[in-house]
Amino acid sequence: MSINQQIDLEKQPEGKIRHRFTLIDGLRGIAALAVAGYHFYLGSPLHEPLSKVIPTPFGLLLSYGWLGVEVFFVISGFVIAYSLRESEITLAFLGNFALRRILRLSPPYWITIALALFIKGVSNLVLSDRIAALPSSSVVLAHIVYLQNVLNMDNIVPVFWTLCLEIQFYFVFIILISIDQRLSKKKSNLSSFFSPLLFFVLFLGSLILRTTSQESIQSFLYPYWYMFFMGSLTWWVLEKKIHTTFYWLYIAIMIVPLVHHWDIRILATLITGLSIYLASLGNQLDHWLDNRWQQYLGKISYSFYLVHIPIGMSLINVGYRLSGGSSVMALIWFFLAFLVSIAAAHFIYQFVEKPSLKLSQKFKFDTSSI
Template sequence: MDTKRKVESLSFLRALAVLMVCFCHFGQPFSQDGNVLAGMFDIFHEYGKYGVQVFFVISGFVIPLSLDKGRYELKHYGKFLLKRLIRLHPPYLIALAITLVILVSSTVVKHIAFPETPSSIFLSLFYLHHPDSNPVFWTLKVEAEYYLFIGLFFLLLQKYPKATLAASIPLFMVISQTAVVEYIDLFSHLLYFMIGMIGYVMYMKGGKNWLEVGYITAIAVFTYLFYGAAPTIAAVATILVIMLYTGKVHQAFDFLGEISYSVYLLHFPVGVKLINLASRYVKPQYDILLFTFAVLFCLGVGYVFWKYVERPFSERSNKIKYGPRKTVSVEVAAAA
């Protein structure tokens, strides 16, 4: 496999994943609204949530690839975490503040008590709590735990790929079914990241990859048995697209993939609140128009947030280097 090519599919997959999550949350209010498209909205709500698995597989693939490209070593672990912190945490904190402002406004209008406390807000600063008004924040804790993990695991994966995969996959399968997951959320989802990591090994290795295909198959069987068909299909389809698609991606997907993190952070409090406010004035037969407007409005909000918040911090993160970089041309921005 040509490891110098740009992985064009990543932009498309990030765009698809964030749209799936938006469709999930925006479809729910309309799924029981008595309109002729209620069944379609119910499907959006039921299956759109598996865009999260798409994001996890992308992170599993992209982060090791970016570490490889940056000539990452153990001595760079602190820099790696700092890069991730600068890239992702300030936008999260600002999105959290926006979420709380929207929540305060809502409680004032409804004359109800504010559900958050100083303690819960403090915990939210470190991903240890998420407001009910923005439930998607739970995935950011998983991603943060993944960064702590991959900065160390990558060194084994890079130096001893066969032994590392052979030993770790059964181990992570067992751990995922133990009480450990009650304390470390990552282990409930690590197998999806592992699919992406195996894809990274295949990408760098090139040639015959039958052993790695066998590992992905084993994980797919396990996740199907324990988590169901839908998340398994989402994860396997993601790595297949990454590994097999070599064409170009339309610039619209490039754009949406670029702003996907910003859209993801704000779509729930902005979009769902917009739908809840407007639905009292919109007849059920026009639900599809309100749904479409909510999606487009959140994309616009996401773009503004990306331009003035996310991108500046991303540029600061990119200035931190580990050392001379390899010449692998690859898209290294990972979704959260």
């Protein structure tokens, strides 16, 4: 959704009752709050005064809020695998898929780009002691088509890199599914062996690259592939497309690096995927996190994720200038940043994201269940 996309998870075939998996939406809301908490705490000037009043365990929890990104990636893998479960991938379907993703995801993203540029421009006019360089037209254009990271350009809003990876994943995944479908039609021993091997090699290579690379690679999908794929595997085992034994084999392979090379990103990926799997086994996928506020936060999570930095961080920066290093005021600004960001996200959801979703549904491919 991206990181947060709001796809209707239809449990019934076309024409039947549609409803959402509450655990998926609840996890989206929690992940978005976690990422915002990390930025508002560790990535803001409030960190030092906040650390004096926030209990150490809570501060530690906020420090790992960036793991919400891993949660988003696993959810995206699950949702796309679920959405494509009955779809035959053709060129027409691929074109329709691309159109619907653009209509669904881009308007809130483009609005956030414009909002961030507007805030930077106003800041430059008001604060003469710090002038932020505005991005060039080529940078803005690259953002519009999700290519800024591939072109090694700075993100206008730091979280935008994750959207670029989401877009890459959607199209790489759907192409791989298309290859799998065509090989399956041949019904030969080679074709039945090739697809599982291809997915396994991609998974293993991604896991190795992620655990051995010391650099933060944010331009390309591959180091993050195993996170998305964990979500897809989870749907496939629930759908009985793959045997449970193979699912646990993948789990075991992911545990090995945790023993020899501790990586909390892998742990977060495992916990997210297994939570969805275990919830489904207990028929709790539409019951866990079924709280009104959790579902509301899940609903606006995409918009919140997009705007929490241009809105929330801007408020924090203004607040810090006004109140300095006061711990009490820092705590007030911290919570205000959440409230104002939620309000802005609600507005964008109602007037941009929700209409975009409805528009994308008008172009629904006849044989698609997305």
